[in-house]
Amino acid sequence: MNGFVQPYSLAQLERGHSDDVTVSLYRMWLNNKGKFNRGLLGLSSHLLLLSSRAAVGDSPQILFSGSHTLATNVYGSDWATGEEDMRGSINAEFRALVSDGYHAVIQDREPQYELISGDLPLPQGQTILVRYERLLLPWRTSTGVRQLVCRTSPIEILLKEDGSSCFRHVLNYRLWPDHYQSRRARFPIGSRGGAPH
Amino acid sequence: MIFGDPHEGQQSDLGWSVDWRFDQLMQKLRRFDLMIFAQMVAQQQFGDPSLENLTESQKQVLIDGCQKAIVEASLQENDSA
Numbered sequence: 001m002n003g004f005v006q007p008y009s010l011a012q013l014e015r016g017h018s019d020d021v022t023v024s025l026y027r028m029w030l031n032n033k034g035k036f037n038r039g040l041l042g043l044s045s046h047l048l049l050l051s052s053r054a055a056v057g058d059s060p061q062i063l064f065s066g067s068h069t070l071a072t073n074v075y076g077s078d079w080a081t082g083e084e085d086m087r088g089s090i091n092a093e094f095r096a097l098v099s100d101g102y103h104a105v106i107q108d109r110e111p112q113y114e115l116i117s118g119d120l121p122l123p124q125g126q127t128i129l130v131r132y133e134r135l136l137l138p139w140r141t142s143t144g145v146r147q148l149v150c151r152t153s154p155i156e157i158l159l160k161e162d163g164s165s166c167f168r169h170v171l172n173y174r175l176w177p178d179h180y181q182s183r184r185a186r187f188p189i190g191s192r193g194g195a196p197h
Numbered sequence: 198m199i200f201g202d203p204h205e206g207q208q209s210d211l212g213w214s215v216d217w218r219f220d221q222l223m224q225k226l227r228r229f230d231l232m233i234f235a236q237m238v239a240q241q242q243f244g245d246p247s248l249e250n251l252t253e254s255q256k257q258v259l260i261d262g263c264q265k266a267i268v269e270a271s272l273q274e275n276d277s278a
Contacts (some may be wrong), residue, residue, distance in 0.1 A: 036230065036233050036234075037233070038233060040233060040237070041233060041236055041237060041240065041246055044237040044240060044241065045240075045241065047237075049234065049237070049266075051265075051269045052269075052273070053269075053272070053273075061265060061269070063234075063265050063266045063269060064234065064237055064238065064241075064262075064266070066237075066241060067241055080241075081241070081242065081262065083261050083264070141229060141230035141231060142230045143228070143229050143230045144273070144277070145229045145230065145231065145269075145270040145273055145274075146273065147234075147266070147269075
């Protein structure tokens with residue numbers, strides 16, 4: 001598995017580094033001391049909610065994936081609203097690659113902000129290179145139920161052709177998120193739809 | 198056992214009406230303070246976070262969408278007991 005995870009300092013978020021949704025989410029967490037509140041509802045389409053338990057070397061179970069998350073865009077809306085364990089669609093090696101951040105948040109109950117880059121094999125057989133920033137936050141309800149909230153901010157996704165080093169530039173998500181949304185509807189990842197440069 | 202039993206799963210729900218299961222769901226959501234989670238599901242599925250005046254099929258969708266979170270909350274409760 002090609003990939004790496006580079007932790008970022010939370011001070012970067014406090015200085016406004018990242019997109020508006022991520023910064024707003026982080027400030028909401030700080031202001032509410034990690035307690036669930038209605039403000040989350042307004043951001044929910046951008047959020048992944050996960051269990052606060054996970055096996056060693058694996059990611060937690062996904063409880064909810066908003067319609068505009070990176071995961072929903074990659075795996076589709078049917079995946080996001082299915083009843084089965086959504087992790088089953090995500091390559092196990094990739095889950096292991098990104099699992100340390102989840103475990104750090106579960107154990108320390110502190111936010112984790114990091115850059116993730118890695119090859120992500122898709123169920124259909126293609127492999128994409130995904131590079132994104134991920135903010136993980138530990139939230140709790142007034143009754144003590146804990147969930148992790150994940151916000152991913154894609155930097156770019158590259159389609160890897162037959163495992164070679166030749167990549168086709170599919171998008172720069174941060175610069176053209178709307179273009180990606182509309183284009184993906186016509187040309188799902190892996191199709192011959194061309195790409196913006 | 199009623200809706201959400203982590204050890205019984207969906208099997209325990211067989212034979213119960215959707216309305217009854219939805220009422221059980223609401224009780225558990227209140228008990229665990231997970232109403233916001235349910236509103237997220239409703240907003241995603243129906244375009245409206247309101248949990249009022251749902252049709253039977255919408256109630257079923259909400260039950261399915263919240264089940265994993267309820268089971269997870271129940272497991273946490275058991276762990277802390």
